[in-house]
Amino acid sequence: MARVRHKRLDCSPGCAVEGVLQLVDGKWKGVILYHLLEQDVLRFNAFRRLMPNVTARMLTNQLRELEADGLVTRTVYAQVPPKVEYGLSERGRSLEPVITALKRWGDAHLELSPGEDSLSDAA
Amino acid sequence: MARVRHKRLDCSPGCAVEGVLQLVDGKWKGVILYHLLEQDVLRFNAFRRLMPNVTARMLTNQLRELEADGLVTRTVYAQVPPKVEYGLSERGRSLEPVITALKRWGDAHLELSPGEDSLSDAA
């Protein structure tokens, strides 16, 4: 679901840049990774509470892709009611400098007025 | 053209991360920015030669969006044949740590087999 982007990474050294972008791109992956770096472990519905606008379909989707890319781990507990925990793999955790660089730049250059970045859906 | 992503950045502190992603995301923006950091100034067709798979339509599009976001500058010389130069604005140049972080991670974790990242279209 993460935009097909490039079949071939035909951009010479720029490839590396594109390659990471391909992993992080996806409507909600940035936020998901960010939250996982902060919280360590999150359950499905915990994500939904953190990001009220994401639909279950999309959340599943993004998490599955991140898992397929080896960035997040998915642990299912054989319980009823079900319990599934999402966390960062080692590879995922290694993205920290990247996420940090993104956050640092955003904080410095984006000037999100506080109040626009509320957790509430503010419908 | 850069995927609508989120109307509201309702992800609390993660917003900053998403915000930057919104600027860098776009099928070719990562590579464009990377090349501009390396080369300083590039002309339209120079980009096309560096990225043989991008169509004129898309290239125009990505450059225009980057320009609208204040990351690249576009200088038109009143000549015939036309000459248009693209470069980084100060804001664009400030993205360097971000691009660098992306590239560093990509180089370390992606293992692009050399030969797959050729400049040629290798049709």
Added chain:
DNA sequence: GCACATAGTATCGAAACGGATACCACCATG
């Protein structure tokens, strides 16, 4: 006078994206 290079634009249409909605199993609680 024809082709080539410059830097694009316009239009078509197929494919992908992604929201809305309904639905699943299972258990606990009231």
Added chain:
DNA sequence: CATGGTGGTATCCGTTTCGATACTATGTGC
């Protein structure tokens, strides 16, 4: 017996993306 919470899946369907193709203007070289 119904309702709520868990973690999803399936389907429909409008919207967006983006490649392909054709086309523009002007000046130079052959």
